[in-house]
Amino acid sequence: MDAISIPDLLHTGGIAKMTQSTLFCDFDGPIVDVSERYYQTYRCGLAPMQATGGDLSIRHLSKAQFWTFKQNRVPDRQIAHWSGLEGDHIDTFLDRVSALVNHPSLLVHDQLQARAYAGLSMLHQSGVRVVIVTLRPPDQVMAFLARHGLEHTISDLYGMPTDQAAYRNQTHHKIERLQAAVAAQTRQGYDLSHPWMIGDTEADIMAGQALGLDTVAVTCGIRSQSYLQSFRPTHLMPDLWTAAQCLQQQVLLGRR
Ligand SMILES: [Mg+2]
Known part of the structure; x- marks a missing residue:
């Protein structure tokens, strides 16, 4: 399936590309409470x-x-x-x-996760590029982000053309989307050393693992902590805000 992507909204230059960390982020779960x-x-x-x-x-x-x-x-x-x-x-x-x-x-019943606005704002201020990898159609994602004033916090978006894929949440679709996102970001010259994949289901963990990324499973979404634990993510955290705090500390310490 062809990659669906919007252009980089940050328009970063070559030097910034070399230094900015990238976070691949699922949409439903870390950002949206469905x-x-x-x-x-x-x-x-x-x-x-x-x-x-x-x-x-x-x-x-x-x-x-x-x-x-x-x-x-x-x-x-x-x-x-x-x-x-x-x-x-x-x-x-x-x-x-x-x-x-x-x-x-x-x-219209989709809601912004508690503390997701604060988390995305913190990542943006820390210079971390957030690239959304989702099984939702891009127009649905952009409409939601616009409604909550969050478009400026997102650097890129990889979605699916059909609105049925997200509900089915098939792992092979998530792997394919993440693969397309990583390949495109690499082609565009972004530094992808030690990127994270953050999500709320087994599909996100398995996609991150398939591509050799560190994985962050959040428990604020559609899977329980004990269920997510069984897939052995690198980190298990309550939500995106907690992950953002952790990433910000690593950026400040120069580890990312
Ligand atoms: Mg999800």
Whole structure:
């Protein structure tokens, strides 16, 4: 698949390229809290089932229950079953959720992660280049960043042309995107010694590991700490802000 990238927004010169650190950063998880969108999508998917499901007894999970299941990788089919669905109704529900999750009326539920603004601002001030590598379409990413006044903190963006890839979160897609990002950044002359890949799922850790990067798994996203730990990331941190603090210290100490 062709790389989709926007031009470098910082327009840095050759000398700066030699000295700036680069952080490859996932979008959903480190920057965006998608939990409310996913929960509202679940509820919208269930809503018509009561009417069409005959004697089905629909049980809405609370948001805390739903998100705990998602963080521990309980299959969506099991979540549907625990919500009172059976047989073909589960397939109908899952198809509906997949069709709904990127609808504009649900995308508005995406929220900025707590402290993500502070984290991205700190990285920007420290001269760390943040390159987003995501399975979301670039126009969705740019619209969200613009809404939160964060475009200036991002140096480049590698996304996917389809809006279905992020929900499926397939590891091979993430590896391919990160590969394209690393190759393009290297071609453009940026210093990629000791770059980090930061993300909230196994796909991010495995992509970073496949390319020999240090990996930072954040626990503020869609996977639990114990689940992420099993993939042995280089660092496990609560959020992007904590990672930014750590990187800033290394920049000040001249280690990056
Ligand atoms: Mg993510």
